[in-house]
Amino acid sequence: MLKKFGAVVLTAGAIAFAAGAAxxxxxxxxxxxxxxxxxxxxxxxxxGSETYATLHFSAPxxxxxxQFDLAKFPQVKGDLAQSWTVAPDLMTYTFKLHPGVKFxxxxxxxSADVKATYDRMRNPPEKVVSPRKATFGDIASIETPDANxxxxxxxxxxxxxxxxxxxxxxxxxxxxxxxxxxxxxxTKVNGTGPFTFVExxxxxxxxxxxxxxxxxxxxxxxDGFKGVFTLQAAAMLNAVQGGQVLGEFRGISPAERxxxxxxxxxKIRIEEQSWTLNLLVAFNTEKKPFDDVRVRKxxxxxxxxxxxxxxxxxxxxxxxxxxxxxxxxxLATPPAELEKLPxxxxxxxxxxxxAKKLLADAGVPxxxxxxxxxxxxxxxxxxGIFLVDQWRQIGVExxxxxxxxxxxxxxxxxxxxxxxxxxxxxxxxxxTLALAKYLSRDRSPQNLSRSTDRELDKLYDDHVRxxxxxxxxxxxxxxxxxxxxxxxxxxxxxxxxxxxxxxxLMGWKMSPSHNLGxxxxxxxxxx
Amino acid sequence: xxRYVISRLLYTIPTLLGVAVLVFFMLRVVPxxxxxVKLRGDGGTVSQEVIEMERKRMGLxxxxxxxxxxxxxxxxxxNFGNSMWTERPVMEEIRLRLELSLQVAIxxxxxxxxxxxxxxxxxxxxxxTWIDYATRIITIGGLSIPSFWFGMLIMLSLLGFFNWLPxxxxxxxxxxxxxxxxxxxxxxxxxxYRYCAVVARMIRSSLLEVLNEDYIRTARAKGVYEKLxxxxxxxxxxxxxxxxxxxxxxxxxIGGLVVTEQVFNLNGIGQLFVQSVSRNDFTLIQGMVMLxxxxxxxxxxxxxxxxxxxxxxxxxx
Numbered sequence: 004m005l006k007k008f009g010a011v012v013l014t015a016g017a018i019a020f021a022a023g024a025a026x027x028x029x030x031x032x033x034x035x036x037x038x039x040x041x042x043x044x045x046x047x048x049x050x051g052s053e054t055y056a057t058l059h060f061s062a063p064x065x066x067x068x069x070q071f072d073l074a075k076f077p078q079v080k081g082d083l084a085q086s087w088t089v090a091p092d093l094m095t096y097t098f099k100l101h102p103g104v105k106f107x108x109x110x111x112x113x114s115a116d117v118k119a120t121y122d123r124m125r126n127p128p129e130k131v132v133s134p135r136k137a138t139f140g141d142i143a144s145i146e147t148p149d150a151n152x153x154x155x156x157x158x159x160x161x162x163x164x165x166x167x168x169x170x171x172x173x174x175x176x177x178x179x180x181x182x183x184x185x186x187x188x189x190t191k192v193n194g195t196g197p198f199t200f201v202e203x204x205x206x207x208x209x210x211x212x213x214x215x216x217x218x219x220x221x222x223x224x225x226d227g228f229k230g231v232f233t234l235q236a237a238a239m240l241n242a243v244q245g246g247q248v249l250g251e252f253r254g255i256s257p258a259e260r261x262x263x264x265x266x267x268x269x270k271i272r273i274e275e276q277s278w279t280l281n282l283l284v285a286f287n288t289e290k291k292p293f294d295d296v297r298v299r300k301x302x303x304x305x306x307x308x309x310x311x312x313x314x315x316x317x318x319x320x321x322x323x324x325x326x327x328x329x330x331x332x333x334l335a336t337p338p339a340e341l342e343k344l345p346x347x348x349x350x351x352x353x354x355x356x357x358a359k360k361l362l363a364d365a366g367v368p369x370x371x372x373x374x375x376x377x378x379x380x381x382x383x384x385x386x387g388i389f390l391v392d393q394w395r396q397i398g399v400e401x402x403x404x405x406x407x408x409x410x411x412x413x414x415x416x417x418x419x420x421x422x423x424x425x426x427x428x429x430x431x432x433x434x435t436l437a438l439a440k441y442l443s444r445d446r447s448p449q450n451l452s453r454s455t456d457r458e459l460d461k462l463y464d465d466h467v468r469x470x471x472x473x474x475x476x477x478x479x480x481x482x483x484x485x486x487x488x489x490x491x492x493x494x495x496x497x498x499x500x501x502x503x504x505x506x507x508l509m510g511w512k513m514s515p516s517h518n519l520g521x522x523x524x525x526x527x528x529x530x
Numbered sequence: 531x532x533r534y535v536i537s538r539l540l541y542t543i544p545t546l547l548g549v550a551v552l553v554f555f556m557l558r559v560v561p562x563x564x565x566x567v568k569l570r571g572d573g574g575t576v577s578q579e580v581i582e583m584e585r586k587r588m589g590l591x592x593x594x595x596x597x598x599x600x601x602x603x604x605x606x607x608x609n610f611g612n613s614m615w616t617e618r619p620v621m622e623e624i625r626l627r628l629e630l631s632l633q634v635a636i637x638x639x640x641x642x643x644x645x646x647x648x649x650x651x652x653x654x655x656x657x658x659t660w661i662d663y664a665t666r667i668i669t670i671g672g673l674s675i676p677s678f679w680f681g682m683l684i685m686l687s688l689l690g691f692f693n694w695l696p697x698x699x700x701x702x703x704x705x706x707x708x709x710x711x712x713x714x715x716x717x718x719x720x721x722x723y724r725y726c727a728v729v730a731r732m733i734r735s736s737l738l739e740v741l742n743e744d745y746i747r748t749a750r751a752k753g754v755y756e757k758l759x760x761x762x763x764x765x766x767x768x769x770x771x772x773x774x775x776x777x778x779x780x781x782x783x784i785g786g787l788v789v790t791e792q793v794f795n796l797n798g799i800g801q802l803f804v805q806s807v808s809r810n811d812f813t814l815i816q817g818m819v820m821l822x823x824x825x826x827x828x829x830x831x832x833x834x835x836x837x838x839x840x841x842x843x844x845x846x847x
Contacts, residue, residue: 037698045568045615045616045617046616046617053569053570053571054571130583130587132569132580132583132584132587133580134569134577134580136577136580137577189617190617190618204626204699204700204797205616205618205622205623205626205627205797206626206627206797206801206802207699207700207797208699229699231698231699231795232797233698233795234792234795234801234805235792235793235795237682237792237793238792238793238794238795239795241685241686241689241695242695242698242795244689245689245693245694245695247695247697247698248698407562407807407808408562408567408571408808408809409560409561409562409563409564409566409567409808409809409810410560410561410562411562412562412563412566412567412570412571413561413562413563413566414561416566416570448577448578448581449570
């Protein structure tokens with residue numbers, strides 16, 4: 004089995020290497036790309052969404068001010084912004100826009116459109132949903148001295164602001180559309196992106212055709228695209244194998260990868276990378292005995308992440324051992340440091356003996372509880388089973404309760420649970436986003452431990468305003484240590500992204516987030 | 531007859547009203563909130579303020595009776611409101627999928643009926659011969675193998691042997707009949723096999739019973755041709771229970787092909803049902819339950835009327 008797995012990985016690696024060489028070829032123009040989207044967006048509005056399904060649908064139709072340079076991730080590059088400058092005190096950001104950009108309806112894009120877009124996100128009108136309102140809360144004003152210049156003045160320093168300007172969720176809308184109806188982008192499409200909207204057949208597909216007036220000359224290469232909604236993994240895999248779709252850009256499991264490689268050989272390209280997603284275990288600190296740090300810490304210490312990673316990575320999308328920041332990213336805690344924190348020790352016999360002692364000291368040597376989890380097979384079920392087994396080894400009896408997303412969220416948000424498998428979905432390796440989940444409950448509704456820790460809040464605020472990168476890293480480490488020492492919640496494992504594409508599909512770039520690189524501008528077909 | 535039909539149609543009003551009340555209030559007992567699923571289901575870090583704003587925007591902050599009242603006003607005028615997930619009219623969401631589901635149901639029924647009637651008849655006429663045994667094996671296979679599993683076998687066979695799969699997106703039959711039939715014949719076969727097995731077994735057992743009736747013996751004693759005895763006297767009566775089964779199966783196919791639709795990636799009512807339940811999209815669920823309830827009521831009425839066509843002893847007054 005191991006041999007077979009190794010062979011598959013080697014094959015995939017060789018294919019990926021060959022693909023890299025092929026990527027250096029001169030792009031060919033024309034053709035229509037059909038790809039799979041594993042979920043269907045409820046609406047078209049990037050600003051009001053938190054699901055990749057919206058981006059895989061809408062990104063080809065829109066531009067953003069900046070975008071992540073996936074070849075040099077996490078560096079950013081201009082999209083609508085031809086150039087930009089940041090004041091030394093990080094309080095002013097000035098963007099010069101590409102001249103001659105037109106919306107798909109022919110309206111010229113000006114700085115007023117950028118202002119209207121960001122105003123909508125930071126100060127949404129009534130009946131407009133803006134999940135990123137807080138992200139842009141540090142913006143004091145937006146000035147538009149001329150049609151091609153936008154100036155953002157800040158209320159306070161946010162060291163990650165430039166990355167936030169590159170967020171894929173910040174689609175630029177036309178000011179006139181927003182003026183006519185603040186919710187125009189929920190149901191209609193009018194962007195400046197590489198493709199113009201053709202149709203959305205509900206439950207079936209979305210399609211677009213090449214934007215002849217796209218401001219990046221020579222792009223896109225494709226004549227058009229069709230994103231087919233394949234909600235079931237089996238149907239999606241069949242479609243990839245049968246050539247009905249040329250790829251799926253979110254990610255598949257190792258077993259699915261192995262099936263495709265075995266069936267398709269050198270026709271399929273597999274790209275792999277650590278993912279900006281993780282599953283966490285969260286303890287409800289408002290419920291006894293989880294209000295006792297000794298109990299929480301004991302449960303974290305019983306988890307063998309290093310061993311679990313080896314086993315789970317064969318059967319699920321879980322793989323990397325990491326702290327609060329994605330392992331392998333610039334701000335991540337190195338493994339040697341991580342091993343010193345509760346829950347990351349390598350000597351499991353010693354850790355579990357200590358865990359048992361902590362439980363006995365806390366007066367709960369025979370602890371029993373219910374672990375809440377989502378009933379999604381990948382990777383929630385294996386993660387839950389893994390936890391149950393790990394805790395069984397210190398004499399803890401756990402009932403694994405899996406439910407649909409709606410009742411799961413209802414239970415978690417009402418605090419009607421003891422321990423839960425939670426998840427964190429980021430689009431970049433920004434610490435302001437990654438750490439926010441661990442803030443006190445009154446500041447972060449997504450903190451499922453429901454803890455209040457002002458020391459953590461202060462560390463967070465200090466790190467957001469800190470401009471010295473070294474001091475910032477130190478504050479992140481201190482924050483992480485505090486979270487794990489108090490054992491409110493902790494990542495179980497980080498996800499591993501595996502993306503299958505047919506070898507004829509070129510120019511698509513792999514990244515640690517499935518929310519990035521969805522505009523298809525540089526994708527082409529080698530046929 | 532007309533009076534009977536009118537009275538039956540009038541009975542549908544309290545039936546559907548009861549369904550409407552039940553589905554509306556029972557759904558409100560289900561834990562969960564579509565706004566949470568929408569904004570936090572993918573791990574979004576959305577503030578409680580935004581959640582509350584969205585609830586207000588969708589009218590979920592209004593008293594339950596007020597929500598029920600406005601929905602019922604809509605139902606009476608055949609306006610089921612907007613889907614809470616897509617915010618598009620419920621009727622539009624259903625209409626898009628109904629065309630496909632209806633076509634699969636009709637095709638499966640045609641396949642089932644055209645195979646089941648001769649198969650069941652032959653099995654009954656040649657009872658305990660190799661024909662009967664073969665029919666039993668085929669029908670037991672149809673009953674034992676779930677449709678979705680048969681569908682998966684079909685898909686994997688097409689992929690493995692021909693390296694080909696049917697089109698992945700739906701094309702209406704009036705736009706491109708070839709593309710349409712190329713896509714839908716496979717799910718119709720998958721569900722039609724089980725459907726056929728049920729109907730064939732029903733016809734066999736029913737025909738065996740009828741063949742022992744006195745009026746069949748009388749017909750034979752009068753010297754009526756055996757073919758006429760079978761087709762005019764025996765089969766016609768034996769079809770009555772089969773018609774009931776066909777009616778029930780047809781209605782089931784409209785909304786019950788969840789897994790089969792997933793296997794073939796079909797954009798049908800079954801998938802929509804499951805999605806809307808998992809998202810707590812109450813308005814869409816309500817609309818679909820009403821649709822399927824209406825289907826059951828009208829198909830049952832049609833079945834009852836068909837009884838009179840096949841059995842001259844039945845008269846509705």
